[in-house]
Amino acid sequence: MNLVLRHWRVSAFGYSLLMILYGCVVAGGGYDGDGGAAYVGGYYEPSGYVYGGWSPGYHVGPPRGGERPPEGSSHHDRSGPSSHPAPSIPTRHRGR
Amino acid sequence: MNIGYQCARQSLRQRRWLPQSLCALLLHAGCAAAVMAAPLELPPLSEPASAEHHPGKVIWVDLVTPDLAGAERFYSGLFGWTFRDIHAADIDYAVALLDGRPVGGLLQRAVPSGEHRQPAWLTFIAASDVDAATRTALAHGGRVVFQPKTISQRGRQAVLADPDGAVFAVLASDSGDPPDYLAAPGEWIWSAQVGRDPDADVAFYQALFGYDVFELPSADGLKHVILSTYGYARASVNAFPADKSRRHPHWLNFVRVLSATDVAAKAVALGGRVLVEPHTDRHGGQVALIADPAGAPFGVMEWSDNDGKEEAK
Numbered sequence: 167m168n169l170v171l172r173h174w175r176v177s178a179f180g181y182s183l184l185m186i187l188y189g190c191v192v193a194g195g196g197y198d199g200d201g202g203a204a205y206v207g208g209y210y211e212p213s214g215y216v217y218g219g220w221s222p223g224y225h226v227g228p229p230r231g232g233e234r235p236p237e238g239s240s241h242h243d244r245s246g247p248s249s250h251p252a253p254s255i256p257t258r259h260r261g262r
Numbered sequence: 263m264n265i266g267y268q269c270a271r272q273s274l275r276q277r278r279w280l281p282q283s284l285c286a287l288l289l290h291a292g293c294a295a296a297v298m299a300a301p302l303e304l305p306p307l308s309e310p311a312s313a314e315h316h317p318g319k320v321i322w323v324d325l326v327t328p329d330l331a332g333a334e335r336f337y338s339g340l341f342g343w344t345f346r347d348i349h350a351a352d353i354d355y356a357v358a359l360l361d362g363r364p365v366g367g368l369l370q371r372a373v374p375s376g377e378h379r380q381p382a383w384l385t386f387i388a389a390s391d392v393d394a395a396t397r398t399a400l401a402h403g404g405r406v407v408f409q410p411k412t413i414s415q416r417g418r419q420a421v422l423a424d425p426d427g428a429v430f431a432v433l434a435s436d437s438g439d440p441p442d443y444l445a446a447p448g449e450w451i452w453s454a455q456v457g458r459d460p461d462a463d464v465a466f467y468q469a470l471f472g473y474d475v476f477e478l479p480s481a482d483g484l485k486h487v488i489l490s491t492y493g494y495a496r497a498s499v500n501a502f503p504a505d506k507s508r509r510h511p512h513w514l515n516f517v518r519v520l521s522a523t524d525v526a527a528k529a530v531a532l533g534g535r536v537l538v539e540p541h542t543d544r545h546g547g548q549v550a551l552i553a554d555p556a557g558a559p560f561g562v563m564e565w566s567d568n569d570g571k572e573e574a575k
Contacts, residue, residue, distance in 0.1 A: 209326055209407060209421060209429060210371070210379030215510035217559040218537035218551045219503050223481030226454040226514070227543035227563060228495040229488065252476035252488045253495050254545075255452065256442035257567075 228255045304348070304416040305357055305364060312438030315390060318471035318491040320453040321439050322386035323366045323515050324431075327556045330354050330370035332533075336554050337368075339532045340525060341448040341517060360448045381558040382429075384421070385453055385513040387471065387497075388439045389432040392418040395470050396432070399424075402469045403462070424466050426457035426511035432470070442494060444565070451518035451563055453497045457511035460485040460499045467499065478544070514551070516561035522548035525562045529554075 220226075231254035307322060327333045334356060337343045343365065345356040354370035366383075373379045389395040392410045400406065403425035410420040417436040423429045445451035457463050464475050464487050473489040473496065480486045484501040502509050519525045522540040529552045530536060537559055538551035547564035554560070 209382070209384055210373060210377075211382045211429070211512060212510055213378040213380040214508065215380070216508045217512070217514075217553070219505060219509075220538045220541075220551070221482055221503060222541055224484070224500075224503055225478075225480065225482075225486060225544040226456070226498050226500050226561075227516070227545050227547070227549055228452055228498070229476075229478060230545045250476075252478055253490045253493050255444070255495050255565075257444045258442065260441075260443040260446070 230254055303350070303414040304355070304367070305346070306415050306437035307364065307417070307433075307435040308437040308440055309364075311436075312441060314439050314441050315388065316439045316442065316491065317388050317390050318467075318473055318489065318496050319388045319439060319442075319494075320385055320450070320497060320515070321388045321435060322431075322433060323450060324384045324386070325366065325368045325381070325554075325558055326371050326384060327368060327381045327554075327558060328371065328373050329556050330356060330368055332555055333368050333558075336529075336532050336534060340529055340534075341519075343448065360446070363449075365449050381554075381556045382512070383515050383558055383560055384429070384431055385515055386419065386431045386433040389434055389471070392420050392432050392434045396420045396422065398470050399466070402466045404466060424455070424457070424511070425462050426459055428455050428457050428463070428511035428513055430455075430513050442492075444567075445518045447518050447520050449518055450515050451565055452516040452561070454514050454516070454561075455497065455499045455511070456502060456509075456514065457499070458502055458506065458509075460487055460501050463499050463511075464489070467497075512559075514559060514561050516549065516563040518565050519562045520564065522550040522562050522564050526550045526552060 229252045231251060325333060334345050337358060338345070341360065343358040343360055345358055345368070348355045348357065356368045357364050358366045358368060373381075396406055396410055399422045405423040405427075407421040407423055407429055410418055412418045415436060417434045419431055419433040421429060421431045455463060455467075464473075467473055467489055468475060471489070471491065473491055476488040476490065476495075478486050478488060482504070484503070485499075486501070487499045488495050489497045489499060502511075526536045526540055533555035535553045536550060537553055538549075540548045540550040543549045543563070545565065547566060549561055549563045551559060551561050
């Protein structure tokens, strides 16, 4: 009886220790993690800045396809050929 | 004899009480620690898993908000989204669904006390190798906001800032990327970066994702550039409006709507604000910029089925 009890206690203690160690190791590994090293979806932008304030001609959307770059536009590496119009977004419908 | 035996048993029980209680306490604490430390599992991006990979495509957005319940009410009322709540340890996260399809995530996060911070939608761009993208970002003037991390079922992701300071995330989805379909009303259709130095930003994003770039003619004299991969426009990079004061480089994401005017009015009725009134954008549809009740900005964009050319793919 004493032997069984002693085994139970040792096993329980060992298991508890293992779980606590596991908790310590994994605690910084979830989606959270305020330590900064872990990935946090909890990102906030600085405040006090203006969003918007666009003039009527300020366009940020995609082209419909067919718009060509302006004359003398700067060239970037791997720019689309100037003879090619800017592409549009995917227009294929889901399920077709 | 019998009394002596009972006394001995009682004494033995008392001696055992302390170590047994300690063991039980440790066991309980250990289990609790394990449960609290369990890593958060997020649903896969693509169900069923997709074999498609589209580096450079915006494939996910997460809203970080101090008021999850308020955000759910607002976006549910505005776009008809439903929510699947996920609780793990001290994390409250909700997956937004439209017709059963995941369209984004909402994360409850208190604004650090004593700080004034702006809630925002975080833009996730597909990358084939998040660690390599992180190194490339650093080599091209970017900054690591959060190091690469693997999220169970979701994939590997990191949060970065471009040379201008606009924050975005890169994600290598474990379940592949969503296929290239036209977004349905209520789904995200477009993303735009707005910053100080479009040339530097375009070079940065090209280095990360291998974009083709197309500078577009503009009526406002400011630079507007389309980033594309595989023949599809993925996002735009735009110079700040002429008045640069009190502006912070940022990404903006747009939800497809049937009427920007109606949605803007509804947003106000639900407690939001209109930052940019509905107006016609270059594709001929209306766009508007809205802030949700917590202040997170996002866009809405009309896109008729006749907008854009069907491309043979």
